Amino acid sequence: MALIVQKFGxxxxxxxxxxxxxxxxxxxxxxxxxxxxxxLSAMAGETDRLIALAHQAAESPDEREYDSxxxxxxxxTITLLSIVLNSMGHRARSFLGFQAKILTDKAHKxxxxxxxxxxEIKKELKKGTIVVIAGFQGVDENNNITTLGRxxxxxxxxxxxAVLKADRCDIFTDVDGVYTTDPDICSKARRLNKIxxxxxxxxxxxxxxxLQPRSVEMAKKYNVPVxxxxxxxxxxxxxxxxxxxxxxxxxxxxxxxxxxxxKITVVHVPDQPGVAASLFTPLSEHNISVDMIIQxxxxxxxxxxxxxxxxxxxxxxxxxxxxxxxxxxAKKVEVDDDVAKISIxxxxxxxxxxxxxxxxxxxxxxxxxxxxxxxSEIKISCIIKRKYTELAVTALHDAxxxxxxx
Ligand code: ADP
Ligand code: ASP
Ligand code: MG
Numbered sequence: 001m002a003l004i005v006q007k008f009g010x011x012x013x014x015x016x017x018x019x020x021x022x023x024x025x026x027x028x029x030x031x032x033x034x035x036x037x038x039x040l041s042a043m044a045g046e047t048d049r050l051i052a053l054a055h056q057a058a059e060s061p062d063e064r065e066y067d068s069x070x071x072x073x074x075x076x077t078i079t080l081l082s083i084v085l086n087s088m089g090h091r092a093r094s095f096l097g098f099q100a101k102i103l104t105d106k107a108h109k110x111x112x113x114x115x116x117x118x119x120e121i122k123k124e125l126k127k128g129t130i131v132v133i134a135g136f137q138g139v140d141e142n143n144n145i146t147t148l149g150r151x152x153x154x155x156x157x158x159x160x161x162a163v164l165k166a167d168r169c170d171i172f173t174d175v176d177g178v179y180t181t182d183p184d185i186c187s188k189a190r191r192l193n194k195i196x197x198x199x200x201x202x203x204x205x206x207x208x209x210x211l212q213p214r215s216v217e218m219a220k221k222y223n224v225p226v227x228x229x230x231x232x233x234x235x236x237x238x239x240x241x242x243x244x245x246x247x248x249x250x251x252x253x254x255x256x257x258x259x260x261x262x263k264i265t266v267v268h269v270p271d272q273p274g275v276a277a278s279l280f281t282p283l284s285e286h287n288i289s290v291d292m293i294i295q296x297x298x299x300x301x302x303x304x305x306x307x308x309x310x311x312x313x314x315x316x317x318x319x320x321x322x323x324x325x326x327x328x329x330a331k332k333v334e335v336d337d338d339v340a341k342i343s344i345x346x347x348x349x350x351x352x353x354x355x356x357x358x359x360x361x362x363x364x365x366x367x368x369x370x371x372x373x374x375x376s377e378i379k380i381s382c383i384i385k386r387k388y389t390e391l392a393v394t395a396l397h398d399a400x401x402x403x404x405x406x
Pocket of ligand 3: 009154209211212
């Protein structure tokens with residue numbers, strides 16, 4: 001007997017028909033003699049709807065109430081699935097985050113799971129129950145409902161698979177696996193049979209929303225085999241797993257884009273010790289993540305400092321940076337949210353030279369200007385004008401020959 005965690009995303013539970021299809025998939029695993037834990041998202045579009053309502057109610061909604069509200073989409077889907085399963089003669093029980101004892105820290109909107117007490121879940125599994133758990137939500141030590149960030153049901157599922165020592169974590173979605181790039185914007189995208197945790201993590205962190213980055217981090221840490229599969233077909237699938245020799249031969253495994261980026265430039269900053277710390281400390285104290293950072297060479301004791309944040313956090317970041325800029329004697333702060341980040345990812349980069357040059361040449365052939373560059377061992381990212389996103393992705397996909405199986 002194996003223990004399987006199945007996670008279904010928003011499009012997979014968008015209406016009752018689709019929820020019945022999910023029920024059939026859970027029953028199939030159960031009838032094969034397995035223990036089954038199902039983790040669900042809200043119906044497609046529901047979390048967006050709830051977020052919009054919160055912002056209609058107040059410009060800056062109270063965070064505790066905001067999390068409590070936006071977690072309700074999952075309440076609906078887990079109960080509907082359990083009703084369907086029970087009506088079909090299969091014992092099922094729905095669990096909200098607090099009932100499943102998914103404990104998190106206090107960081108509303110981007111809470112981290114700190115502990116899952118699995119006693120109750122295991123008791124139900126022993127009874128043969130199909131355990132249906134709300135993704136995306138947890139509870140902090142003061143009993144406040146928290147949410148794990150957009151796409152957080154992936155992380156709920158992998159975390160449950162890790163603590164329950166599941167044999168598999170299946171992530172069911174609207175595509176039949178992880179592709180070389182988003183198949184939604186590049187028709188030549190190719191499905192990968194396998195991808196390493198590290199490459200998947202870079203892809204997720206740079207914008208491939210098929211898996212939430214934290215879910216991949218967790219899968220790697222606890223060695224959880226993750227399969228990305230289609231809810232609507234039994235074909236295909238991608239295994240996210242440890243790196244193997246076959247993977248190393250590929251120079252690139254994927255190309256990603258992220259339009260949720262804003263660029264902030266602090267102009268004419270005195271070039272002296274402590275300046276970067278005084279700019280970035282208040283941002284981190286407000287829980288604002290900074291992504292790429294570049295500092296120009298200094299001229300006559302002054303320099304420009306540019307960095308990127310999530311577009312959603314731009315206004316708050318700008319306010320904070322304005323205050324610091326005044327205090328440290330910078331000339332002005334400029335913001336630009338008409339940008340996108342394009343990244344190429346591959347473990348093979350380590351052993352192949354000329355990858356960066358090829359990326360820059362490809363973008364220049366399309367007359368796309370590069371505003372910022374950052375690199376890691378297995379990734380190169382460039383900030384470009386937002387309107388060139390699809391052109392850049394397609395051109396790079398062609399240039400690196402990703403449509404062909406090597
Ligand atoms: P779910 O609601 O099931 O969690 P998401 O919308 O979060 O689904 O993620 C699936 C989507 O991710 C796909 O529809 C696809 O457009 C997008 N995506 C972006 N990059 C990739 C990629 N490299 N491979 C597969 N899908 C990708
Ligand atoms: N429903 C949440 C969201 O839309 C969580 C998820 O889908 O994973 O972000
Ligand atoms: Mg998702």
